[in-house]
């Protein structure tokens with residue numbers, strides 16, 4: 001929840017109000033208004049009319065902005081407050097809230113850092129490939145901002161220059177960035193403050209330069225074995241440290257973030273990563289040996305009508321037999337996809353991923369049901385569904401639906417249908433998950449057409 005942000009903000013506003021009502025010196029107001037509003041009039045209007053919804057929304061959606069405002073206000077109190085003799089309570093309150101928010105930020109920051117590190121490990125991808133084009137987003141969200149990226153890169157580079165490049169493991173990065181947390185936030189502030197294009201570009205090119213240098217070192221040390229070790233280390237650190245932080249320091253902020261058990265990086269985890277890496281490079285979804293497998297075929301499905309045959313037959317691709325894994329390439333129109341997102345969201349049957357988010361390899365829990373996974377948008381980069389046992393992947397293309405038969409004919413869960421969502425690198429991913437009774441269970445009610453020669 002955003003209770004802390006809201007009450008911290010109310011504390012700031014109460015102070016503003018007192019300042020305004022008690023006719024404070026004119027030079028306080030422009031400074032104050034810069035932190036929240038573009039003009040002094042805006043500030044006076046908002047505070048006196050108590051028309052604060054918009055500002056609250058702005059602040060609640062971005063901890064970095066909230067933190068900046070609070071930090072700024074604290075400076076103001078220190079500078080002008082004592083002479084006004086009205087700040088003791090407010091200062092105490094604001095300081096308390098300020099530190100809470102900072103902790104929340106630390107946690108959000110570390111989670112994002114983990115996403116970055118995991119994504120980089122899975123794809124073995126240079127950082128530079130992960131950050132291009134993301135600056136636009138930086139004003140409104142704290143997910144993988146240039147500040148986070150720059151910090152990772154800066155710390156990695158620094159350790160490289162000190163001659164301990166081997167220490168560039170996720171644990172090292174997390175420890176370092178945690179210790180130097182405030183420095184990285186400052187960097188982010190600079191980026192926000194100078195959000196004019198020219199300034200942004202300057203920051204950006206500095207960042208890119210640093211990142212490039214880091215990547216050269218990353219490549220050197222990124223052989224399979226070392227990454228595998230590094231990921232195990234990360235997981236340990238992540239599970240212990242984050243939950244300690246949450247329990248001991250965040251108090252009422254109770255949401256704990258732990259990695260899904262299924263994301264245990266066993267040998268198959270490396271397969272998952274491998275298939276994800278392939279998916280970034282290739283455009284087709286058919287597995288490598290598919291052309292020689294008589295069971296795997298592509299055909300057009302006319303949905304049982306002449307009209308369907310003429311107008312819009314579905315292109316069907318069979319990726320695996322016994323049990324079946326089948327792609328329906330043009331199952332939905334773009335408009336239908338948009339509607340489906342709305343509908344499934346209400347039923348909580350839609351899965352949403354942002355940059356760095358993924359769903360580790362797993363088997364779906366119901367042995368008697370099949371999964372249909374409609375892809376509801378196009379993803380800029382990443383986000384394929386990987387099948388490590390089969391050694392194939394399905395790219396997320398808007399309007400495609402995958403049918404996955406989750407069970408063997410005897411009803412047991414099919415090992416071969418182990419799957420997971422690869423990290424989204426750029427863009428977002430919406431997929432629906434729909435559970436269906438399949439042909440082998442209900443005797444053919446939903447039978448899909450077999451290819452007709």
Ligand SMILES: O=C(O)CCC(=O)C(=O)O
Nearest residue numbers: 359384385420421431433
């Ligand atoms: O996001 C994906 O590609 C897969 C989603 C999935 O496997 C699930 O929701 O069970």
Ligand SMILES: [Fe+2]
Nearest residue numbers: 362363364419
């Ligand atoms: Fe699944």
